[in-house]
Amino acid sequence: MKVIKNGIVFKDGRWLKDVDVLVDGNIIKDLLDGADNVDAEVIDANGGFVCPGFINLHIHGAMGYDVMDGTEDAIKEIAKFSAEHGTTSFLPTTTTGSIGRTRKSLEMIKNVMKGKYEGAQILGVHLEGPFINREYKGAQMEEHIQRPSIDNYLNLTHGFEDIVKHITVAPEVEGAEELIKYLKDKGITVSMGHTGADYDTCMKAFEWGVSHVTHCYNGMVSLHHRNPGVIGAAFDREGITVELITDLIHIHPAMLRLAIKAKGAGGTAIVTDSMAATGLGDGQYLLGEKQVWVKDGIARIEEGNLAGSTLTHDGALRNIVDIGMSLEDGITMLSTTPAKVIGVDDHKGNIEKGYDADIVILDRDLKVDKVLVQGDLI
Ligand SMILES: [Zn+2]
Missing domain, CATH: 3.20.20.140 (Metal-dependent hydrolases)
Structure with missing residues (x-):
């Protein structure tokens, strides 16, 4: 499992703050307010934008x-x-x-x-x-x-x-x-x-x-x-x-x-x-x-x-x-x-529970920081 932390998350056309995105395999398993107790590889969004790919x-x-x-x-x-x-x-x-x-x-x-x-x-x-x-x-x-x-x-x-x-x-x-x-x-x-x-x-x-x-x-x-x-x-x-x-x-x-x-x-x-x-x-x-x-x-x-x-x-x-x-x-x-x-x-185009883990993390200048395709970090 992977967890994306420290980012602003895009869901349904709006931004969610203080939300972590939990990825299991190729699927977004959950959006959590603070996934500190989850045993998962941490992906740091560095305060950037966590967007659907x-x-x-x-x-x-x-x-x-x-x-x-x-x-x-x-x-x-x-x-x-x-x-x-x-x-x-x-x-x-x-x-x-x-x-x-x-x-x-x-x-x-x-x-x-x-x-x-x-x-x-x-x-x-x-x-x-x-x-x-x-x-x-x-x-x-x-x-x-x-x-x-x-x-x-x-x-x-x-x-x-x-x-x-x-x-x-x-x-x-x-x-x-x-x-x-x-x-x-x-x-x-x-x-x-x-x-x-x-x-x-x-x-x-x-x-x-x-x-x-x-x-x-x-x-x-x-x-x-x-x-x-x-x-x-x-x-x-x-x-x-x-x-x-x-x-x-x-x-x-x-x-x-x-x-x-x-x-x-x-x-x-x-x-x-x-x-x-x-x-x-x-x-x-x-x-x-x-x-x-x-x-x-x-x-x-x-x-x-x-x-x-x-x-x-x-x-x-x-x-x-x-x-x-x-x-x-x-x-x-x-x-x-x-x-x-x-x-x-x-199953695509949103950061939502059950959706494909196709995610792009953008920095504050809107440059691509990290990309996950089907849950794999590219
Ligand atoms: Zn053409």
């Missing part, structure tokens, strides 16, 4: 590795790097690529999930594409975009359907309705992204089963007072969650605050959408199969479009606090809400 729904790479590399090493290194930055679980995210390459990635992720690995826990895959709108492809490869259909989906994922947790689709493309309904039925979170859908199409898509918006504001029609599009539809519709990249490059701080006002911290998930350059310096990299140039930490393809970020998850939290959000809301958006988006909020 961050959950990253959208990450392509780090440290020179990309999910689409098609190697187990890539997946393992991304898991390790994520944990060093406070992420305790994540969805390795594919980009729109060839069927062969995507399937190779899925195979590697499944292999890693089955075995032992260090770092953040892999909860499944986020497929970003290939069922997106060409007009809003961003840095996704146009030649590999496919028409949405159940057949095309199964052709891409057969043998690996069990690890698909989340998918980004454009609901306005012909065939999307049938596919969205099918995926929703399978328990996969369907997110709108790389889409030109108008407000009315979004409202229909919500009925079909879309419940989330991939990197809200980016890769979609801009918010316009006569044409609210995906952004207006998501803000307007209760229960729809949105994802934000908080590198302060993809979205102006005012628009981040606006989104959070509209959706609340409980309706907003902060992601990194980070690529291979994350953790390294400027230079030339690949995002999936696409050449990307990183300058001053900003990743772009040749045409100039942004190509993911070089943001870390703890950096994302510090940015959101810097622009005026409360730390409680920040933690909610990095942990509690993403857990809800993919339906794991009954």
